[in-house]
Amino acid sequence: MPASRVLPRLAPFLFVLLWSTGFIFTKLGMPFAPPLTFLVIRFVLVVALLTPFILLAGVSWPRDWRVVAHVAVAGVLLHATYLGGVFSAIDHHVPAGLVALVAGLQPLVVNLIGAGLLKERPPARHWLGLALGLAGVLLVLSSKWGSGQFSLLGFALTVMAMLGMSVGTLYQKHFGGGLDFRITTLIQYLAATLVLLPLSLLETRPVVWTMQFGLAMAWLVLVLSLAAIFLLFWLIRQGEASKVSSLFYLVPPTTAVMASLILDEPLTALMLLGIGLAAAGVALVVMPSSC
Template identity: 55%
Template structure:
């Protein structure tokens, strides 16, 4: 029988591919949102996506006899992390793009997660932030301001889209730290199913209150729904949780600085979204800032 080659750490060599695969899959989430949003309102789209995935994962958890949280406190921690990572983050991104914010700009704003994570990790995980890292935080902020300024519009939709993506940034950053601290022993099958079910319940209330919940079941919408549901909500999220479990929060968060460039390339190829020189310079500054924050001493 052929043996699987091992990395120096003793782990299978294919484990090294997980970060790259995660970045590629996560980048397509912004594209999938723009691809499917013309056919359904954002909260309704998310409600259908997450409720279907919750049902599938719950069935998988039952068939495979996955362990469920034994204590209410454990279940509560899982739900809180899920509402932040899936509800606040996805809700902010989807509604922001639905309001007209370019997918590349949305990806860049939430791509500042490593910076915000570094700033918050001291309080939540006991990590310290050095002067070099604070310099990186400032550079990242300047980079985002350059990108947003070039595309700045005084229209309410654009400004609200920026605000919604900032809220998404806070949600994914705090949610990642919360997941790392309180949900380390969560079973991916049952725990993620619980997170999606809880988020779907909140989305149902919000969609009934603020949207018409009308859907046009076109081929494009079904493709976007299948891709975002199976590839993103299962594949990419499972990879994220594996990375969170195996690595430090700052190391995991540093992967997100690769998402905006990848999203910008895909958005250019599929939607002809173009970024001018100021925006490209801002993206480079933001990437440099995040690299500075996460550079090993």
């Protein structure tokens, strides 16, 4: 099979695999830095690596500042709002399972918003797929939900993160096209850094520079903030926003498998059933209409 046909088939599953590792390496690095400071360091490193690469490649900067502004807004939503909300919610003692569950509602929200704003009208099997995906996420995360108390602010931050990713995906699809993906990525991380930097200065817990923190940061910068984001942009440009967002249903189950193998967390029969439901749901959404 030609490479031009293999890549579109494998790219969604590669994205899920890469994106899922982010939760593993975040868990490994979070004990050594407060959440927003953690993200600012990550974003600054991405900008430092990407800028000389763009200059050497001779990529031209967009002349229309309205386009730059649109890309920056998408970056604030996709990076500052989503990641900042997730990290801060966990810092406010919201159980990680609950955070993942709320974030897992993002594909459904994208479909609802996209149907109204982008005139995307998913067929009935897409809604069935989204329902199966949500059911799978609920099953996978049910055994992880804790009974600890958490603040209303923490839960609000979790909802904010989910909405940031949802609106950001649609905004990127509608307003972010046409630019070189490297320029798009640079603008978005610069915008996210400018938003989070003043907030990170309010955090008082110091950064503890350890080997584990360094390895976690390196993976999150190179694999998540560069490779996975480039792949996400490519996927968004290939199809409807609703199809791309449905891939996030597979992230919690994949993370559960990784956590079982790497972090020795239990993987139960209920979680395996949830993985199957989520996979079936995503298949219904992303399969070609002719199937």
